[in-house]
Amino acid sequence: MPKFAANLSTQFTEVPFTERFAAAARAGFRAVEFLFPYDYPAAQLKQLLEQNQLQLVLFNTAPGNVAASEWGVSGIPGREAEARADIDRALEYALALDCPQVHIMSATVPPGADRQAYVSTFISNMRYAAGRFAPHNITLLIEALNPVTKPNYLYSSQYQTLEMVELIDRPNVYTQLDLFHAQLVDGNLSHLIREYAGRYRHVQIASAPHRHEPDEGEINYPWLFNLLDEVGYDGWIGCEYIPRGDTVEGLGWFTPWAHKS
Numbered sequence: 680m681p682k683f684a685a686n687l688s689t690q691f692t693e694v695p696f697t698e699r700f701a702a703a704a705r706a707g708f709r710a711v712e713f714l715f716p717y718d719y720p721a722a723q724l725k726q727l728l729e730q731n732q733l734q735l736v737l738f739n740t741a742p743g744n745v746a747a748s749e750w751g752v753s754g755i756p757g758r759e760a761e762a763r764a765d766i767d768r769a770l771e772y773a774l775a776l777d778c779p780q781v782h783i784m785s786a787t788v789p790p791g792a793d794r795q796a797y798v799s800t801f802i803s804n805m806r807y808a809a810g811r812f813a814p815h816n817i818t819l820l821i822e823a824l825n826p827v828t829k830p831n832y833l834y835s836s837q838y839q840t841l842e843m844v845e846l847i848d849r850p851n852v853y854t855q856l857d858l859f860h861a862q863l864v865d866g867n868l869s870h871l872i873r874e875y876a877g878r879y880r881h882v883q884i885a886s887a888p889h890r891h892e893p894d895e896g897e898i899n900y901p902w903l904f905n906l907l908d909e910v911g912y913d914g915w916i917g918c919e920y921i922p923r924g925d926t927v928e929g930l931g932w933f934t935p936w937a938h939k940s
Contacts, residue, residue: 684710704731707937712737721775751784754801809849822855859885876910885920894932
């Protein structure tokens with residue numbers, strides 16, 4: 680049976696971020712994820728999670744200078760000290776918030792830059808991160824982002840991230856299977872789910888091509904949810920979609936799985 684985590688960066692944006700925890704709990708979610716926790720003290724976020732009986736299942740390392748088109752710094756040559764400081768800060772938050780996995784953002788590669796230098800830098804920083812997180816049994820994830828949503832990201836295909844995990848070669852590093860990005864780049868989602876079961880540790884969903892609720896568009900999510908059960912996936916499914924309108928009004932698809940206490 681699928682387990683869904685509300686994404687507080689994209690859902691419930693009708694209210695301020697700190698109020699989204701309660702909104703998610705009222706809607707029937709028992710887990711949440713979000714992009715970044717760093718604007719808030721860990722103690723405050725911990726209190727919000729506990730008050731609403733929510734588990735945090737995922738967040739990212741810091742994005743760098745977004746205004747300059749950065750999206751992570753762990754792959755940027757010459758920025759190793761900054762990248763490792765971001766990794767260390769993410770570990771502090773993960774421990775404080777009892778979060779079992781963290782997505783390590785790589786980098787965008789400027790046109791004309793040496794992509795292989797970015798790959799080598801990212802592998803080195805990921806091995807550092809793996810060593811820091813492993814004693815705490817925290818899983819690290821890497822994610823492919825489609826080039827329309829995030830141009831020039833270090834990897835856009837699921838097959839690139841699968842290869843990258845092999846190159847990193849650390850037992851606590853896996854891929855993050857975002858089915859929205861995967862559909863726009865790779866397609867054949869049933870093949871990805873079935874053939875690479877065990878190599879992804881977190882799944883995210885949104886409709887394609889418009890990234891709304893998973894009840895429209897070209898992806899048959901009920902069928903894929905059954906397939907994830909069939910292959911034995913027991914992780915969380917993050918709802919990283921942009922609601923068409925009011926978040927709660929768009930949760931009809933979620934009703935069969937909502938936890939109502």
